[in-house]
Amino acid sequence: MAKRLPLIILLWLAADVYFYQALRAVVDPSAFLWAYWLIDLFLIIGIVAAIYVRRGSRTQHTLITWLLGLMLLSFIPRLFSLPFLLVEDIIRLFRGFPPRAWWVSELTLGMAAVLFLLVLFGITRGRHFYRVRRETIYFPDLPEAFDGFSITQITDVHSGSFTNAAGVQKGLDLVNAQQSEIILFTGDLVNNLASEMDRWIPAFAGLTAPMGKFSVLGNHDYGDYIQWATPEAKRDNLDRLKEVHAEIGFRLLLDEAITLFKDGQSITLLGVENWGKGGFHKYGDLKKATTEVPDDAFKILMSHDPSHWEAVTLDHHQHVHLTLSGHTHGMQFGIELFGFKWSPIKYVYKQWAGLYRNNGRFLYVNRGFGFLGLKGRIGMWPEVAVITLKRTS
CATH class of the missing domain: 3.60.21.10 (Metallo-dependent phosphatases)
Structure with missing residues (x-):
């Protein structure tokens, strides 16, 4: 797992950067920039800590439990919303890359919000x-x-x-x-x-x-x-x-x-x-x-x-x-x-x-x-x- 960690983090951050493009189209980036990336930073620190604390300890179990829930809340809404951005980028590629359409970014964020609520239900009531x-x-x-x-x-x-x-x-x-x-x-x-x-x-x-x-x-x-x-x-x-x-x-x-x-x-x-x-x-x-x-x-x-x-x-x-x-x-x-x-x-x-x-x-x-x-x-x-x-x- 430790050997794969850099690749996992790289893919995760790449998805976050891509999703951030939708945010920038509809939200003033200065208002959310620090909060958006601070969450990722804390999660990365938590992942590294969970790998290197004592195997099978209560501390490791607690860390893994919280990290899995937070990572899913953070990652799943972004991951399943990305196809909307990808389709738009393919169209933009043939049109000389004009600015992103406002409605596509709103649709992407709306989908992310729905998925966020579904994930939240799963980790709070789904058990x-x-x-x-x-x-x-x-x-x-x-x-x-x-x-x-x-x-x-x-x-x-x-x-x-x-x-x-x-x-x-x-x-x-x-x-x-x-x-x-x-x-x-x-x-x-x-x-x-x-x-x-x-x-x-x-x-x-x-x-x-x-x-x-x-x-x-x-x-x-x-x-x-x-x-x-x-x-x-x-x-x-x-x-x-x-x-x-x-x-x-x-x-x-x-x-x-x-x-x-x-x-x-x-x-x-x-x-x-x-x-x-x-x-x-x-x-x-x-x-x-x-x-x-x-x-x-x-x-x-x-x-x-x-x-x-x-x-x-x-x-x-x-x-x-x-x-x-x-x-x-x-x-x-x-x-x-x-x-x-x-x-x-x-x-x-x-x-x-x-x-x-x-x-x-x-x-x-x-x-x-x-x-x-x-x-x-x-x-x-x-x-x-x-x-x-x-x-x-």
Whole structure:
């Protein structure tokens, strides 16, 4: 990151200089010059400070949280308004570069103002703007007793980021309101420390489902992103987190399988430890989880990182019908309108939000319940997913 910092700052400042041209056309530049560039200066100082303070410290976390919000407020309205200026400049190029048109600059600033308000909503109210997303998935070999079986999935709680008890409870009430037969949690209960869940244990223990609550670990749950005094301290933290899962009523699956029975028929629920591509740890072992599972069993897999699906699950010798993941958060920033879906995270993860299918095997990637880094969500709202299994005739 430190090596890329000069390029990031250069691109950012270039966009600011370009946008400033619109300001100059409609506003006396002397009135806003210092304020406009002073904001950028403070943000640059903050970015450098966040990189070089102690990794995983509370100071670094606070800096990153504030910087992400302020940078988005500053940069996003400018970035998405620039096409108006670019089109005008192309026209001006063929006309000998006359002065900028007043109305184009006003349109650009108006667009920036609207985007500013949208971003402001996202970082102030978006973190608890929970949305229920529903999917019905059809399978020819689903046991008849499970036709219409409903699953509520939540993921990426990141309890260390929570401060608003009423906001969190709003999301948990929404989970219970779905009245699904089972609740599945697919990892990242905390940011780093098991103690982050202490104040939230009673609230999460209030989640109910007639056929139980089950969970797996995510990459943040292992404590890999902070410095520990000793290896034993890190191990004790993970042990405590496993206890927390039990205290909130979730059966934690660690590379293992359980059988769910209904009216004399059954399906298999699998849960693996975190497995992620790139630099993420590959703790999960799907082969171990399916050792005693019959080949013809109907299988639902909980695996935190969606990259596990293409890298391992699709090639697994047993047919895993449905995989539930999280991890990406939809980058907590994106656009979802009228069937169109976009977020910068799509350039990192091929499967990053919603339902995917490959040769009769399905993956659902939940956008996440909580938030991390950016203390909010912009367009990629926190999610409670309800998945209904149906049997095709």
